[in-house]
Amino acid sequence: MSEELYNSVPSFNTYEGIKDDCSAGINDGMLNSCDKLTLREACNDNNFYRNYLIAEKYLNHFKAMGNSPYVEYACKYFSYWVYKEMLKDNQYGYSVSELRDIIMRRKDVNTCNDYVENISTQIYLNIKKLIDLHNNFMEVLGGTNSFDLNKAEKLFNFYNGLINTCYLNSDDSFCNGIETIRNGYNETLIKATDCAPYNFLQPFQKRPEKSANTIATAAITAISFASIMTYKFTPLGSWVRYRLSGNKNLRNKLEKEFNVSQNSSELQDMEYRVPYNSS
Template identity: 25%
Template sequence: MGETIYSVVRSFSQYKSIIDRLTNDDITPNRGQCANLFNGSLNEYKDLLSSDKCEKGMKFLSFLKENVHSYKIADGCQYIYHWLYTDVLSKNESTHNIFTFYNNLMEAYDEYDVDTCKNHIEHIKKIIISKLDKLMELYKYFNQISSQIESCSCAKKCATLYNDYLKICHEENDQDFCNELENFKTSYENRVISLVCDDSLPKTLPSVRGNSFIVALTSCIVILSISFISFMLYKFTYLGSMLHARIIKKKIWNYIDKEPHEILYNSNMSNISSENSLYNISYNSTEYS
């Protein structure tokens, strides 16, 4: 299915490991900068955002900017958006509020030349944070699947979550969300094919296209088949020859039935024409007599 606005979910563990690696020694240099922001542009958020979280976010974005050839900046910006939602706001804010918070935070970081996500704000705005969170959870269990037997429970959890989210896909018709589920389906099936588990683990997952695609495809096949069979019957079988003969016979009878009417019509027209001629002769004779 290719790239979607939720593509970061496929590599979120990579960005999580970066932000988890940041220690106090890494973030201390940003301490004074965040304190200044809390006294200025981030004053309204000082009760939501602790100094440690503010500094960690700033350091994470600085790291991405310094390693632009090793990491996708767009994915890193999506990850920090989700990180603010889960780790800073504990999923307590609405989508609108979390985006406003994120946007204001990025603008505040800009004061210290940490403008890593400036070019990705409009892209981030399209993301529905609750769906990004669901996909993150899906891949969290997926990344725990290995070739070990204990991975079966993680695989089963993936299958359960996938089927739950598939209902949301069909109900809300979010194309990016549905396509990302289809991407996950492919990854899941490739991963579990060699996994040894009991029969309760599905080795395949239903497609997001569902039964509607199958019904449409079946209908097309049926229509084409009927058309082809009808042509073959008409062209190459006794039934076709008989139908063809009947059509020709009907045309002949129509012609025969039509012929007397045309003869009668032509005769009448001839009589009328003759009468007109006689009238004209009589008229002309009277006029010059």
């Protein structure tokens, strides 16, 4: 997925208007012309085929524009809309790129070659959040008296619900999309005192750094774990197994004896005095 998919969300309202224009003139009589060799069982779904015809007209609308920036954003919206209206339930098994290829072959519409995006459920949900954030921004700007304070509060709260999903200077495309809208909002409303305290959206939090103590603790834990796993292969491990195999009641005494032996120079020669135990 390209980063431009999320960055293009603020332009979606424009392309949605073009898509709505493309729906004009599509009537019920046209729904009987579905090519069953191409769309198979999807031809039995009038709503699917109606949207397919809209998609044909939409791509044909941008056919003459080549690879202009307008086409790129138009294709990003196309990808989102096709997934939302035709593929979200995955009823017929198509992807966005597959449907675009079908239209290209049937109508000789060579558009969106490099710009079409195959949308997943998570990407779709992220786009919806960005659309809601942007639409709230537009509603704030549409207030009758300068800016709409109630709408600003609504956007402020919505943004705060997203802020903990990202970190400052993140390379995540979704987070960058949020930041693009946040920057536009702040630049527009920073001087709008009638919207205070909702005229400034806080930046993302910094990514937490691991402290030196945390790293040291992790290292000690790893070393201790390794010691526990390997002690049984040492002379000391043989001695412990031997003492424990004889009598389980010696466990408590063993700890005391071992503490005493730690301070004795005899511990250095222990491996030569440990009885052999083949078990």
